[in-house]
Amino acid sequence: MRRLVVLFCLLLGACAGQAPEDDSLYQQLGGEPGVTRIVEGMLLRIAEDPRIVEHFQDIDIQRLRDKLVEQFCAESGGPCVYTGDSMEESHKGLALTPSDFNALVEDLQAAMTAEGVSIPAQNRFLARLAPMRSQVIDQ
Secondary structure, eight states: OHHHHHHHHHHTHHHHTSOOSSSHHHHHTTHHHHHHHHHHHHHHHHHTOTTTGGGGTTSOHHHHHHHHHHHHHHHTTOSOOOOSOOHHHHHTTOOOOHHHHHHHHHHHHHHHHHTTOOHHHHHHHHHHHGGGHHHHTTO
């Protein structure tokens, strides 16, 4: 089922790069406190995910947390501005695979589910993030 959601999001990717017109998705994610809990939950899941944890061994987790909160807030229509590096620059030299990307998406979905985010809201959010896939894989 999760792979179907990921595929669905990738198919919607052409629409995903558009700027949000309102903050309804941001509100459905719980605003700033909800986005922060989602990011923290995702990072905790990644820390226990043998498929991808190795990719996070030598990074500044606090900075990653802060930049993901900014990015998720901005992508969901919130008032934040993402100030981090481009996705290409952040993932350069990591040689991430589609499986790595899918594992992270699954950890994100589990974090959103744990926060009570509805499936339609999760799908809307993942559709906004889907264009980043090509900016992350095989960099």
